[in-house]
Amino acid sequence: MINNRGEPLTPLRRQWLLVSLCYLAVLLVGYNMLRQLWNPQQSLQWIISAATLMAIQLSVLWWALPYNRSPAPYADPASVHLRPVLGYANALTLLRGLLACLLAGFLFIPMPQGWWAWAPALLYTCERLIDFADGYVARITRSESKLGEILDIEFDGLGILIAVMLGIQYGKLPAWYLLLGLGRPLFVLGLWLRSRTGRPNYELPPSEHRRIIAGFQTGFVSLVLWPLWLPAVTLLAAYVMAVPLIFSFGRDWLVVSGVLDAASPLYQRTRQRARLLVEGWLPLLARLCAAILSLAILWQAAPALAPWQQDATAANSPAALLLGAAMVLGLLAVFSVLLGMAGRAGALGLAVIAAFDIAASGLDWGSNAPLLICALIVAHLGSGKWALWSPEEALLRAKAGEPQP
16 A cells, blocks of 8 residues: 555554554453453453454554654654654554553443452553653654654543543542543544634643643542542542643643733743742642641651550561551651652652541541642642752653753
């Protein structure tokens, strides 16, 4: 087959067939294994849902094959021609797609029991980890392609939609969160409707925050699926995590629809003032509140060590050592957040303290609930004003493997 530039598509379509056979083989193996563990109706529903997403993903891949050419500005001019192989980076992206298909199989069936309850969480967590790897491989091998961009965007959207649906199905996310899972498709639909009605779509300015917000969102949804976290924790966290995503989509829509002019001096001044408040002073306030609240919780938990302190044998027991280590790590997280030294990482530790306290004593709006909120604010926005050391900021904003100017 020849595309409209006279370039052969046959090698790529043969690879598409090989990918399809691999997808199908894995799904059939999964179905054969699950039908021995589940009842016939559940195993049949699993493969129907998984195969449906497989068909969607393979259709996207087939349509996008002619875009297997480099868009990178540093690429050799000859590389704008169609590449005859998908390459390692696209193979990793397709592996992400396969994991998403396996994840989709758990839709519309009861939550698995026992160790199988971890299956959705492990599948989506692995898919998220590979998402960091495929872009890195593409950049260090100079094999970035428009096809890779298309697959990355579409598979990201499908993956988070499936994960959000499962979170709602398991009672760990509110039903309205589905709108956020559909955020990108709705945004694209809005652009299409504007074009169809003759209204212009304005270009979005580049933004590093857009990528960071999306990364935190997918990471959060991944954690939601872990059986470790109670709905009381994830439902509260959902409201906190939804705010920056709603703001990001809302601002972008106002820009593309022409309501806001991103290049205007008024917009730039307003944006700078908002950044000072949201990324400077708000995290500082959240750091102080989180440190005080977490110290109070750790102080209340300290008496649990007293029986072991009186008994030398008990003090060396695994339970005592584990509790003591948890207290030490908790104090390190407190001072990390308070001083703004790798504050985002410390805030994640305080969020874990809040989550376990909620599991142990219930949701308390005088202690663990505001601690969880403040910890998530710092984890999401950074340490803000008067932070002593923030190495994670450079890591979040840089693309691993990207050539340095």
